[in-house]
Amino acid sequence: MSAAGPVIPSFGRGSACVTGDHAFCWGWVRDHWGDTLEPHLVQHVELTLVAVSAGFAIAFSLALLAHRLPAIEHPIAIAAALVYTVPSLVAFQILVAFSGLSNATVEIPLTGYSLVILYPNVVAGLRAAPAEVLEAARAMGLRRRQILWRVELPLAVPAIIGGLRVAVVSTVAIGTVASLVGDRGLGYPILYALRLPTPFRTEIYAAGALVVVLALGFDLVLVGARRALVRWAR
């Protein structure tokens, strides 16, 4: 510890705006975009993409399995729902004991949450094909696998994209909590600024706004994907 004396919070290169504790300092955002905001934004994008991709891969496989064996559809849904009831803070704490302050500690719960959101959507999507469409497919001599890939999956796309939109937005939001496990994601600058003796509002608002913009950006991409893929529904 250093010697006595007033603890002066370090706001970096302090401009008058920053040292004066104004509500929002554009200057700070400009100065610290490259060393604080952008790296954490990139981390947050990675965090989200990894978690949602892994969650989707697992949810998709489980849903295909449940589609084949309807008996296991509910047990999987219940198990998944139980995962969702574990608060993210607790999940991080438990996993720290196993995987330490690594990416896995963050990605495992986030993957779990998107899995829980995606699984029922994929299952419902696979059930979206009307009975008469399936009957016609069978009567024309399509094999089971052909029906799955050519009929059921294309018709599941709207439901799957709907699930992805919820999963991505919620992962972006929950991802901020990942900062408790170390310096990753947009949660970190927020947490850092909050812990200062005088919380630094500019950093909190700026990182918070980026979280919102990121969620909206992902959502926009998915809406675009839906438009491109689902041209058949009016």
Place this chain on the structure above:
Amino acid sequence: MASAASLVFDRVSKRYPGRDGHAIDELSLAIPAGTFCVLVGPSGGGKTTALKMVNRLVPFDAGDIRIDGRSVRDLPAVELRRGIGYVIQQVGLFPHMTVGDNVATVPRLLGWDRRRIAARVAELLELVGLEPGDARRYPAQLSGGQRQRVGLARALAGDPPLLLMDEPFGALDPITRARLQHELRRLHREVAKTVIFVTHDVDEAILMGDRIAILREGGKLAQYDTPDAILARPADAFVERFVGEDRALRRLGLRRLRDVPLAEARGPAPGSCPAIAAAATVRNAVSVMVEAGADRVLALDDDGAPLGLLTLAQATALLAP
């Protein structure tokens, strides 16, 4: 062009587990190649079950079904089905595929090359009365009648010798329905397929069928014959009731004035008795007579020239066995 196939039901039986009685009870039917055969009867008669046993969507317990002498059980179900057209009331078009892709389904499964498929799709759209540009539209953009036209084109795409149709026009408005019935008859004359057509509507059965099989509750065959023979000689009280008390008139509805012997149109000047086009049915001619209180009607050819006279007595004579 694949020609038509004969179809034989040979003492076919089917029970659904947990249900009393038969769905199909020892059904035997011989349907010659190229026949338009209508399965008709009240609900519970097993019409749809019988139809779906042909392409094995529904398995049967006993007996056999043979297409051109070959049991439907001799082929893997998938291959069997690719050679049988199937049209249902709800159509069941693939909503995510364009009309062209829907029609191309079976040709693609059969491994045809692109150019052959494209030519076939264009040919079929024209055959069923759709525009070439409709190939790029999606089912959601079509009317009910157009959708069923696509359904028919899709069923015919692989050029199957046998076509199964399960109440294909049941969900259409009466005008569209009448038009499609008419066009299907024309189409049947052109493409010469064997058609098995299920309906619960006696009028439709009489209008469409070369032969009619009437099924009653419990999946029993009540009568199998030409429409005229069924109307002239109902096999039992059930058939009599099913075809209706106006069966004499229905029979007259099967024949057109130009196809029956007419008396020479002489004597009374035109205008003294009602007139009707020779393309009309004898039933309509009788209706005109009854309406005018006359005992004869003058048949006119396409140019409006008198062709001959039909008297009420002649019409009655047509009903003689």
